[in-house]
Amino acid sequence: MKKFPAIAATEFDDIATGMHATDAMLKKAPVSFVRCGTVSRGRYLTLIGGSTASVDESFTEGIFHGGRSVIDSIFLPDVHGELYAGIFDTRRKTTGDAVAIFQTTTVSAIIRAAEAALKATGVRLVEIRLADQHLHGKGVGIIEGDLHEIEVAVDAATAILEAKKSEFTTKIIPAPHWGLSGQITMTTQFNLSEALDLKGEHL
Numbered sequence: 001m002k003k004f005p006a007i008a009a010t011e012f013d014d015i016a017t018g019m020h021a022t023d024a025m026l027k028k029a030p031v032s033f034v035r036c037g038t039v040s041r042g043r044y045l046t047l048i049g050g051s052t053a054s055v056d057e058s059f060t061e062g063i064f065h066g067g068r069s070v071i072d073s074i075f076l077p078d079v080h081g082e083l084y085a086g087i088f089d090t091r092r093k094t095t096g097d098a099v100a101i102f103q104t105t106t107v108s109a110i111i112r113a114a115e116a117a118l119k120a121t122g123v124r125l126v127e128i129r130l131a132d133q134h135l136h137g138k139g140v141g142i143i144e145g146d147l148h149e150i151e152v153a154v155d156a157a158t159a160i161l162e163a164k165k166s167e168f169t170t171k172i173i174p175a176p177h178w179g180l181s182g183q184i185t186m187t188t189q190f191n192l193s194e195a196l197d198l199k200g201e202h203l
Contacts, residue, residue: 004032007049007079007087008059009108011039011131014069018044021065029057039131043071045107047087047130052077072108072166080118083111086128086141094126094181098147098174100154103140107131109166110139113157117141120156121149127188134189142184147174 010025012018015038022036025048032050039045048058059075076083082092100117104110107130114128123145131137143153154170161168173180179198187193 003081003084004049004051004055005079006052006055006075006077007047007084008055008062008073008075009045009047009111009130010059010062010066010073011071011107012044012046012066012069013042013071015042015044017066017069018046021062021069022046024065025058025062028061029054031055031058039107039137040133040135041137043131043137045131049079072106074108074111076111076115080115082118082125083114083128086114086125087111087130091185092124092126092144093185094144094176096175096178096181097144098150098172099126099142099144099176099181099184100150100170100172101140101142102157103138103169104161105138105167107137107139109161109164109168110141112160112164112166113168113170114141114143116160117143117153117157120153121145123149123153126184129188132189134191140188142188147172 031048031054034048036046102113123143126142126144129140179196182196
């Protein structure tokens with residue numbers, strides 16, 4: 001998909017309200033794309049993108065119509081290129097350097113964390129998952145890079161999440177085992193992963 005400068009995500013705890021608010025968003029301004037639908041725990045998630053002005057107008061309209069049903073939301077007027085690609089399922093192979101894993105209770109929070117981490121240093125985004133069926137509405141993101149850069153990126157993301165009072169967990173793994181790196185590169189979903197022969201003890 002062609003990259004657009006701005007994106008916005010809005011999460012609703014009521015499906016009907018989410019659909020109604022999304023309709024209002026699309027009628028408010030000419031955004032370039034929309035991706036929306038139900039996610040785990042009976043929530044409704046809407047992601048839009050396009051020019052900064054149009055996305056800003058539509059996002060504001062969605063917040064207004066969503067009212068108390070809005071769980072969390074984020075507007076990025078200048079989204080990082082790797083984050084944009086990651087949202088649309090582009091994966092990066094891990095290199096064996098340090099990795100950091102973020103887990104948040106909302107999609108908006110994981111997007112917020114990934115954006116802060118990527119813009120803080122030269123780390124790379126391996127994967128970002130947005131409330132898929134195995135996450136019960138949570139977000140998961142994985143970044144990789146030199147240990148020092150990973151630490152700086154985690155500090156930047158943590159500061160943003162704490163300022164927003166988001167619930168989250170983050171862990172840094174220096175020089176992850178190649179078995180874990182291989183699994184992360186393949187997928188972090190158990191049902192889609194394949195067993196790796198670690199050439200350990202054999203009977």
